[in-house]
Amino acid sequence: MKNIPRKTVDRALIYIRTLDHLIKEKRYLVSSKDLALITGISDVQIRKDISNFGKVGTPRIGYKTAELNKTLKDFVLQENVVHVALFGVGHLGTAMLRYPGFNEDNIKLVAAFEKDKSKIGKKINGVRVYPVEMAPKIIKRTHADLGIVAVPASHSQEVADIMVLSGLKGIVNFAPASISVPKSVLVKDIDFTIELLSLFCNSQR
Amino acid sequence: MKNIPRKTVDRALIYIRTLDHLIKEKRYLVSSKDLALITGISDVQIRKDISNFGKVGTPRIGYKTAELNKTLKDFVLQENVVHVALFGVGHLGTAMLRYPGFNEDNIKLVAAFEKDKSKIGKKINGVRVYPVEMAPKIIKRTHADLGIVAVPASHSQEVADIMVLSGLKGIVNFAPASISVPKSVLVKDIDFTIELLSLFCNSQR
DNA sequence: GTCTAATCGTGAAATTTAGAACGATTGAGA
DNA sequence: TCTCAATCGTTCTAAATTTCACGATTAGAC
Numbered sequence: 001m002k003n004i005p006r007k008t009v010d011r012a013l014i015y016i017r018t019l020d021h022l023i024k025e026k027r028y029l030v031s032s033k034d035l036a037l038i039t040g041i042s043d044v045q046i047r048k049d050i051s052n053f054g055k056v057g058t059p060r061i062g063y064k065t066a067e068l069n070k071t072l073k074d075f076v077l078q079e080n081v082v083h084v085a086l087f088g089v090g091h092l093g094t095a096m097l098r099y100p101g102f103n104e105d106n107i108k109l110v111a112a113f114e115k116d117k118s119k120i121g122k123k124i125n126g127v128r129v130y131p132v133e134m135a136p137k138i139i140k141r142t143h144a145d146l147g148i149v150a151v152p153a154s155h156s157q158e159v160a161d162i163m164v165l166s167g168l169k170g171i172v173n174f175a176p177a178s179i180s181v182p183k184s185v186l187v188k189d190i191d192f193t194i195e196l197l198s199l200f201c202n203s204q205r
Numbered sequence: 206m207k208n209i210p211r212k213t214v215d216r217a218l219i220y221i222r223t224l225d226h227l228i229k230e231k232r233y234l235v236s237s238k239d240l241a242l243i244t245g246i247s248d249v250q251i252r253k254d255i256s257n258f259g260k261v262g263t264p265r266i267g268y269k270t271a272e273l274n275k276t277l278k279d280f281v282l283q284e285n286v287v288h289v290a291l292f293g294v295g296h297l298g299t300a301m302l303r304y305p306g307f308n309e310d311n312i313k314l315v316a317a318f319e320k321d322k323s324k325i326g327k328k329i330n331g332v333r334v335y336p337v338e339m340a341p342k343i344i345k346r347t348h349a350d351l352g353i354v355a356v357p358a359s360h361s362q363e364v365a366d367i368m369v370l371s372g373l374k375g376i377v378n379f380a381p382a383s384i385s386v387p388k389s390v391l392v393k394d395i396d397f398t399i400e401l402l403s404l405f406c407n408s409q410r
Numbered sequence: 411g412t413c414t415a416a417t418c419g420t421g422a423a424a425t426t427t428a429g430a431a432c433g434a435t436t437g438a439g440a
Numbered sequence: 441t442c443t444c445a446a447t448c449g450t451t452c453t454a455a456a457t458t459t460c461a462c463g464a465t466t467a468g469a470c
Contacts, residue, residue, distance in 0.1 A: 009403065014399065031417065031418090038383055047418060048419080051420075059416075060416050082405045092300040095297040095300040105398045146401055146408075148401075176222060192301070193222075193312055194222065195395065199376075200350060201214050201281050201282070202375075203390075210426075212427070250428070252449065253429095260449070262449080263436070264435040266436075
């Protein structure tokens with residue numbers, strides 16, 4: 001992957017998701033204008049994004065859904081299956097374990113970690129729950145790439161430390177608190193409160 | 206609120222969250238450098254963001270936590286309590302209903318809507334579950350501002366249509382599919398698959 | 411075969427956002 | 441009182457991202 005802008009990569013994932021859906025509906029062709037209508041992203045933006053990955057469209061016609069999908073996937077996903085470890089098996093953690101979307105996509109939850117002894121040892125949706133102390137060992141054994149923080153904010157930093165120590169390269173942090181990690185580890189914060197308040201603020205102007 | 210950059214508003218919410226925490230710890234003063242260490246945002250960025258809201262810091266000293274917090278809140282939140290309606294009471298929806306963070310913050314879940322009759326009429330964590338058809342009426346009665354889509358992708362558009370019809374001004378969409386709404390309605394998409402894949406792609410370079 | 415309308419792809423302009431540099435201010439200590 | 445070091449706030453610069461304008465291409469109609 002060369003110098004593809006970060007935001008283009010993120011949008012490519014949206015295009016892939018959309019194309020997967022169109023292909024399932026037996027749709028063979030799609031134009032940047034069609035994609036714009038579906039995704040809400042402008043057609044120019046879409047064409048420019050796609051042009052990063054080569055000339056794959058046909059003027060007057062548009063893009064072949066299957067071909068475009070393959071091109072995008074080859075660039076951004078490269079047939080990888082992403083192995084993910086979950087920390088925290090509360091309500092949110094359990095919802096992640098039961099999330100139906102992961103199976104179809106390139107994501108596999110490989111292990112869950114939890115403090116509460118009553119949950120340890122169980123299997124939820126095929127994923128075993130381990131004590132947090134076993135994380136480094138299990139994460140190495142399962143080749144997990146990424147981690148999810150679904151513990152209370154009061155424990156998010158200590159969990160993050162374990163994740164870094166275990167060699168995870170990226171973290172989705174649902175705890176409503178910032179976590180400190182080396183800059184080689186990427187963090188995506190998803191604070192439900194902030195997401196809602198941000199929407200509200202931006203809708204007020 | 207004047208011409209404050211969108212990203213500055215989003216970061217202000219992070220500062221507020223951080224300051225809330227510091228104040229709870231009886232911390233009286235904080236510098237931009239301190240905040241940078243905690244949040245991972247650069248100190249320059251933080252000072253520049255804050256300067257949008259007035260001169261509230263003291264050179265050589267930093268910011269008074271309580272004062273800065275109040276200034277930020279006055280600008281971006283204005284003491285509002287945001288009323289939110291939830292659509293879909295599956296695993297994720299239930300996790301949202303039980304999410305502990307909302308109570309402390311300016312967010313109140315006012316109603317939940319669900320198709321499955323076995324769930325309708327129940328109260329979860331104090332929030333009543335209604336049939337989807339009642340949404341327009343209940344949303345008006347409860348003065349809901351925002352909505353959360355926590356239904357399967359196959360029904361996300363029809364739920365979004367109801368939300369728009371009901372007058373909601375912003376939507377957090379957890380369904381892994383784009384939804385079409387008038388541009389007066391803001392949408393924040395949170396697709397767990399895409400969040401993870403994005404992290405993975407970006408960690409690979 | 412030619413024309414045409416639709417669509418792609420791209421280079422340049424405009425906008426947004428982040429970063430760097432630096433002067434201004436302030437409290438503390440000699 | 442004077443100096444100094446820390447920190448704020450602001451202006452300018454640079455980078456990233458989006459938007460615009462337009463040429464290039466192509467399938468299909470005639």
